[in-house]
Amino acid sequence: MVPFIVLVAAFVAALLVTARGTARRPDVTVALRIAVAAMFLVSGSSHFVGMREELIDMVPDLFPNPDLVIDLTGVLELAAALAMVSRRLAPWAATGLTLLLIAMFPANVELALSGADLPWNQTLVPRSVMQVVFVVATSVLAVRGFASLRRSRGATSERTTATESTTV
Template sequence: MEPLITLVVVAGFTLAVNALWLRRARSLELALRAGLCAMFLLTGTVHFVGMRAELIVMVPSGLPRPELLVTASGVLELAGALGVLAPRLVPWAGLGLSALLVAVFPANVAWALSEPALPWWDQLLPRTVTQVLFLAATLTLVRLTWCRPIRRGGLSCQSRSVAPGQAGPPQHRPDHSRRHPRTRRLTKMAEAQCNNRAQFPGSVPLADQEGVEVEGE
């Protein structure tokens, strides 16, 4: 329950501060980054102090080296918490934390089924709902930050795509204004010939119709 409270309180506080004072864009992203960072700093720390013995007992008996597994998961949670603070690492940290939530879920299920005297928030259904909420938060953060431009001034994935019915980026058209008059005339005749063939297949090319005039210039 403490991780969920931490996530909700820190994310809500970040949203309020941003709305009242900071007024920065991507308020949901900032709130999720702050909330997930605080939550995984808390859960990663208790892998080493406070609840380490309880977490070691929660590891399923079929897995070897439970102490090492608890240590490794704690290190990964702390690394993910710090990763969501770095703009370039946010999507990758979100993916890593999502995978970690999925990996440790069987241990939570085994613990909830083997201990009948657990408080209501640690029983199977509440714990499953809480885990789904955590996973939704990490995946939402990945979705919000996945197409972030790497270099300053670059375009994101969304800005590169053009929706149906919208005008795409302006196409470069060659400038014929500085060419020789005869070259400009031949270029215009070639463009007209292409248009004529596209509209009227099998028609006589313009170059054959005006061949004498062109050769006489």
């Protein structure tokens, strides 16, 4: 639940900051990048401090070294969170995070179905809904980010072509 709260709180705060007054619309994509970065800084850090043992216990039995799985996913989450600050790297990081979220979903299902006495937000339905929100957020960033890179690349090539035609 903490990552979801961080995502929502950071998104709202970033929307307010990017609006910079009443005459300007907030930059939703930048706000979402900031929110996803904040969320994965928190969740990636939890792989090393705070929830490490709980996360190791969530790793499905088919993985022989759960400690290594948690270390790798934590490093990937932290690296992707840092990459979110770069307009060029953000779509790649968002794509990686989307794939990582999908790959980690079975561990969430296994925990929810384990029969353990879980708080309501760790049961299958709320946990699945949160996972869908996370996947949608990272997918939106990937799609918008790659579209933005294509547009800027197209504008650069148009300027280059225009410059070349005037110098010829």
